[in-house]
């Protein structure tokens with residue numbers, strides 16, 4: 727029986743745990759590196775990626791998370807989790823942040839704007855419907871969401887969406903190259919799959935439609951050589967602003 731770990735440092739891990747319960751799968755909250763050894767797949771939830779990265783860094787989780795990705799076990803990043811999995815993130819806070827990497831794409835961290843520009847929209851998800859049944863549409867909940875700007879050749883696009891007028895309006899007044907690039911875009915990528923990795927810019931765990939969870943659970947361990955290559959890292963100049971001696975996090979079974 728599959729056991730799915732949910733990284734439980736910060737963000738919407740409870741909601742993913744509840745979704746796993748609804749689907750009848752055992753979920754385990756992950757707060758320590760050694761716990762990763764006991765799970766077959768991992769979900770990295772949404773939340774705030776800089777905070778999550780600081781906590782993961784503080785608890786020395788990055789080496790184990792990278793190791794987990796490179797063994798080929800399925801990993802799904804939602805929203806901040808997607809940022810974590812990307813090989814490159816732009817729009818980061820100064821000093822950058824550490825990423826797990828592995829997903830061959832470039833994400834823009836707060837592409838759709840601030841918290842105020844959060845939105846819900848009906849996404850067209852033909853691949854999901856083909857594999858999981860159900861309607862061609864999926865309610866996408868975007869909370870200060872990232873977007874995927876570029877993908878590598880091995881990445882399959884599962885959903886994209888038009889850039890909302892609100893997003894464009896909110897950045898019209900700002901004058902720099904990156905913002906101009908956003909304004910000129912008509913659509914952006916919001917869900918991708920690459921081998922054992924799945925990434926969604928939105929929050930399926932906040933809806934009652936469990937098809938993304940079900941799709942993820944069908945992903946098999948990828949044993950190709952590609953997975954065993956070292957996962958690229960970036961943003962390692964992160965300051966250890968939380969101090970040097972990590973305290974033990976509790977484990978809730």
Ligand SMILES: NC(=O)CC[C@H](N)C(=O)O
Nearest residue numbers: 772773774775805806870
């Ligand atoms: N809902 C989310 O996970 C938001 C992610 C946020 N854009 C970040 O940088 O972390």
